[in-house]
Amino acid sequence: MKCRKCGAPAALELRRHNAAFCEPDFLEFFRNQVREAIRKHRMFTKDEQVLVAVSGGKDSLALWDVLIDEGYRTTGLYLDLGIFDYSVESKARCEKFAAARSVPLIISAVAEEVGAPVPVIQSVTRRPPCSGCGLSKRYLMNRVALEHEIPVVATGHNLDDEAATLFGSVMHWQMDALPRQSPALPSTHPKLVRRVKPLYRLSELETAAFAFMRKIDYIVEECPFAAGATSIAHKEILSRMEAASPGAKHNFLFGFLDRARPAFEQAEGVALNECARCGQVTTGTICAFCKLSDQVKRRVS
Amino acid sequence: MKVILRNPRREVDVAGNRRVKEILRELAIVPETVLVICGDALVTADHIVRDDETIELRPVMSGGAGSRP
Ligand code: SF4
Ligand SMILES: [Zn+2]
Ligand SMILES: [Zn+2]
Numbered sequence: 001m002k003c004r005k006c007g008a009p010a011a012l013e014l015r016r017h018n019a020a021f022c023e024p025d026f027l028e029f030f031r032n033q034v035r036e037a038i039r040k041h042r043m044f045t046k047d048e049q050v051l052v053a054v055s056g057g058k059d060s061l062a063l064w065d066v067l068i069d070e071g072y073r074t075t076g077l078y079l080d081l082g083i084f085d086y087s088v089e090s091k092a093r094c095e096k097f098a099a100a101r102s103v104p105l106i107i108s109a110v111a112e113e114v115g116a117p118v119p120v121i122q123s124v125t126r127r128p129p130c131s132g133c134g135l136s137k138r139y140l141m142n143r144v145a146l147e148h149e150i151p152v153v154a155t156g157h158n159l160d161d162e163a164a165t166l167f168g169s170v171m172h173w174q175m176d177a178l179p180r181q182s183p184a185l186p187s188t189h190p191k192l193v194r195r196v197k198p199l200y201r202l203s204e205l206e207t208a209a210f211a212f213m214r215k216i217d218y219i220v221e222e223c224p225f226a227a228g229a230t231s232i233a234h235k236e237i238l239s240r241m242e243a244a245s246p247g248a249k250h251n252f253l254f255g256f257l258d259r260a261r262p263a264f265e266q267a268e269g270v271a272l273n274e275c276a277r278c279g280q281v282t283t284g285t286i287c288a289f290c291k292l293s294d295q296v297k298r299r300v301s
Numbered sequence: 302m303k304v305i306l307r308n309p310r311r312e313v314d315v316a317g318n319r320r321v322k323e324i325l326r327e328l329a330i331v332p333e334t335v336l337v338i339c340g341d342a343l344v345t346a347d348h349i350v351r352d353d354e355t356i357e358l359r360p361v362m363s364g365g366a367g368s369r370p
Contacts, residue, residue, distance in 0.1 A: 001345040011343040015333065020345060057363055160362070205333050208361035209343060212336055220307055222363060235362055243331050 012209050015246035023213050030210045033201045034066050041184035043196040044152045050074050051150040051193075053141050054097075054105075056090025058211040058218045059156030061097055063199055065214055067154070068101055076105040077144055077153075079137055082117020083223055090219045097216065108144055110136050114289075115297040118225075124299040125292070129225040132292060139289040143280055145193040152194040160204040162197070163249040164234040166256055171234075178264040182257070189272045189281045203249070204235075302350055304328070305357040317352030324350065328358070335360055 001010040003022035010020035021029055037043065044050050052067060054060040054076045067074050078094045081087050091107070098105035111117040114136055116124065121132035141153045162181070169177040183200040187193055199207055211218050226232060241248045274280070275287035282288070302317030304324065315324055321337050321344060337344050338357040350356055 001347050010345050013345045023342075058361075059363070203333075204361040204363070205336070208336050208359070212338070212343060212359075220359060222308060226363065232362065239331050239334050239362075242333060 011213070012205075014206070016203070016242070016250050018246075026209065027213060030202060030206060031066055031070070033206075034063075034198050035070070037183060037198045037201050038196075041196065043154070043184055043198060044072070044194075046071055046073070048073065048152065049148075049150040051077050051106075051141070051145045051148070051153045053077050053079070053137075053153055053155045054094050055079075055156070056093040056219045057156070058216070059158050059161075059199060059204075059207045061093070061156075061216045061218050062207045062211045062214070063154060063156045064097065064103075065101075065211075065216060067198070068103060074103060075148065075150060076103060077141060078105060078107045079140055080107060080109040080111070081133055081136075081223075082109065082111045083119060083225065086219070086221060086223050087117075089221070093217055093219050106144060106148070108140050110140070113140060114293045116300045120300065121292070121296055122225075124296050128229075130229055133225075135288055135292060139280065139287070141195075142191075142193055143278075146191060150193065151187075152196060154196050154198055156199055156207070157197040158199045158202050158204050158207050159249060159253060160235055160238065161231075162200050163238055163253045164231045166253055167234045167238060168231060175264065179261065179266060182261070191274065191279070191281050192272075200253075302352050303355040305355065307357070307359050317350055317354065319349060320346065321348050321350060321356070322346035324356070325358075330358060334362060 001013055001020045002008070003010045003025050004019040005025040006022060008022040011023045012026050013020040050067060050072055052060065052064045052074050054064055064074060064076060076094060076098050078091055080091055094105060114121060118129055118133045122129040125132055145153050166181055169181065183197045185195045238249050270283050272281050272283060273285065275282045275290055276285050277290040278287060280287055302315060304313050304315055306313065315327060322332065325332055332346055335358040338359060339348065339350065339354060
């Protein structure tokens with residue numbers, strides 16, 4: 001197979017684009033997709049700080065790598081979930097990445113903030129580990145950004161992540177989740193920062209290839225709780241559809257974003273309050289994070 | 302030839318001197334769910350792997366339900 005751009009032997013075939021690229025031309029293709037995402041959704045400018053949420057995996061470190069090279073002012077945020085060896089190793093990868101590029105990295109530990117690490121939260125709440133984990137991550141990302149006066153959080157969600165989330169929402173017709181699914185969520189309250197996903201145009205294969213070509217030392221092992229997650233089952237279904245019909249995932253996600261999403265936007269938004277306990281934004285009186293941490297602290301102490 | 306698989310890391314032996322896509326088919330791996338690494342480079346599905354070579358098939362899928370960063 002030959003590179004579409006220069007005719008050299010190709011390193012990666014992108015069937016959904018009906019193309020193959022050599023290494024340098026793939027890296028340029030990848031960066032162009034990120035530039036297009038940032039431009040199209042006015043995600044951030046070079047004058048503002050961007051908090052990049054990093055997990056030590058391929059997506060978030062690939063994202064951080066591109067943003068640094070593009071000249072953005074970035075700070076990394078690693079959330080230590082306390083998930084056995086997985087957390088120890090993924091944290092080491094993030095620290096190594098930040099040190100090699102001389103960029104700042106903030107580390108926040110769920111065990112300190114919630115009162116216990118994710119595996120203990122799971123046993124205390126008797127809910128799936130991803131539930132307490134996801135809630136804590138969303139909360140802490142926003143709070144850390146506010147504390148450091150950073151207006152925007154960027155995450156490494158890719159096209160496959162977004163397509164799998166959309167698939168899950170549609171399977172259950174989650175009418176509140178559908179309008180919130182977007183590559184860029186604006187701030188709707190002074191205490192909510194903007195949230196953006198600059199890799200949403202790139203597939204998992206593409207982010208993995210980029211990380212490999214850039215020699216990023218990312219953690220290949222998965223979180224031990226990922227195996228049972230329904231999002232993984234959805235990804236497997238979508239991958240089989242993609243193999244049978246290249247571009248299926250892309251058309252599913254982009255068709256929704258371009259054409260269907262506006263139909264799901266609610267006429268009136270929900271009322272946002274500040275949590276009586278911590279001051280972060282909630283639709284109730286006490287936010288879900290404070291309730292979780294109360295429950296955990298009661299049981300752990 | 303040797304094939305390295307991940308999560309958990311293990312090795313299997315398969316017949317070489319054929320295309321990557323045939324090896325993927327034999328192992329029942331959906332193309333585009335793995336990076337195909339030969340030496341220090343990525344190769345495409347039509348690449349012919351010699352019998353004395355080793356390739357790594359590294360899964361690209363990741364993530365759980367909790368909005369992974
Ligand atoms: S798989 Fe679940 S528990 Fe593991 S990091 Fe992702 S959201 Fe958290
Ligand atoms: Zn080329
Ligand atoms: Zn609160």
